[in-house]
Amino acid sequence: MGEGWNPADPLVNPPGAGVGAWWARCVGALRRGWQVLVPLMVLTQVLPALLVTVLSLVLGPYFGLAEPPIDSDPTAFPEDFFSGLFLFVTTIFAVTVLVGLVQGVGWAGGSWVIARQAAGEPVSLAEAMRYGLRRALGVWGWSLLVGLLVMIGICFCILPGIYLAAALSMAGPVYVFERHNPIGRSFRMFHDRLGLLLGRLALVVVIVIGVGLVADVLETVALLPFGDAPLAATGTALGALLAVTVLSVLSLPGYLAQLVGLVVTYAEQRIHEGPVDSARLAAELG
Numbered sequence: 001m002g003e004g005w006n007p008a009d010p011l012v013n014p015p016g017a018g019v020g021a022w023w024a025r026c027v028g029a030l031r032r033g034w035q036v037l038v039p040l041m042v043l044t045q046v047l048p049a050l051l052v053t054v055l056s057l058v059l060g061p062y063f064g065l066a067e068p069p070i071d072s073d074p075t076a077f078p079e080d081f082f083s084g085l086f087l088f089v090t091t092i093f094a095v096t097v098l099v100g101l102v103q104g105v106g107w108a109g110g111s112w113v114i115a116r117q118a119a120g121e122p123v124s125l126a127e128a129m130r131y132g133l134r135r136a137l138g139v140w141g142w143s144l145l146v147g148l149l150v151m152i153g154i155c156f157c158i159l160p161g162i163y164l165a166a167a168l169s170m171a172g173p174v175y176v177f178e179r180h181n182p183i184g185r186s187f188r189m190f191h192d193r194l195g196l197l198l199g200r201l202a203l204v205v206v207i208v209i210g211v212g213l214v215a216d217v218l219e220t221v222a223l224l225p226f227g228d229a230p231l232a233a234t235g236t237a238l239g240a241l242l243a244v245t246v247l248s249v250l251s252l253p254g255y256l257a258q259l260v261g262l263v264v265t266y267a268e269q270r271i272h273e274g275p276v277d278s279a280r281l282a283a284e285l286g
Helices: 018-059 081-118 125-156 158-167 171-178 182-192 194-226 234-271 278-284
Strands: none
Touching: 018 081, 018 125, 018 194, 018 234, 081 125, 081 171, 081 234, 081 278, 125 158, 125 171, 125 182, 158 182, 158 194, 171 182, 171 234, 171 278, 182 194, 194 234, 234 278
16 A cells, blocks of 8 residues: 555554554454453453542532421521531542542553554553553543643633543553654644544544443443432442442443553554554554
8 A cells, every 4th residue: 555554564554544444453452352352451440530520429529418307598608518518529539530540550550462463462450550550640631630730621612621531532542652742742643633633533432422321321320220329328328339339330431441542543644744654553552
């Protein structure tokens, strides 16, 4: 097809190959790596997210609203409402930020698995975790900065936040593979090939949101029998925790789709900049 292009490369989708070939490479990455990627995502994404969910159940958001005294003013907040609200918000925020460090292990380790397998090199869960630990702090730091920029954009208006989320979508893969200027590089990729990148991102976002909506609906339905305060009694607490734990597995396809979709999209962006193949991408991981 052209110098430096390999139409048979299992990871890098060559220019002009289209979304079908991109999708086939995503599916191929999952088929090659699911035995390592599934436990890696469970350990670094599903379980940390489950921790946040359980803490949300433990801390509220009821703050004494479930059963107010009969003779109380129905329009008045309970005495512990604002203290409970403050504890809930600060704790969940702090835990979510710290959970991002664990998730960074998964994003970096998963990228390592996808690239190495595409290059025909052996992988294991232990090696993926070790590589993820080496890169986790950097992935975490850049993710916090990207998240802050997106939040600022959302505060000004929804559209700037959506724009920044799309324009910075390649920052994570850029850092893992290149470890230099991930925000600037992501912006350049986005604006140089706007239509191509938006098309790939749209497919990933649809899958992630779809999986998330299904999981949220099923979790809400599963918790309905346990009332407003499911952890108030031992019986309901065990049932609620079991339901949340089982249903948390439903989020796994969303994490896999996000990881694989972004890495394959990043590889496709690189081939537009110059000759690159799976072997080179794997070597760049260090």
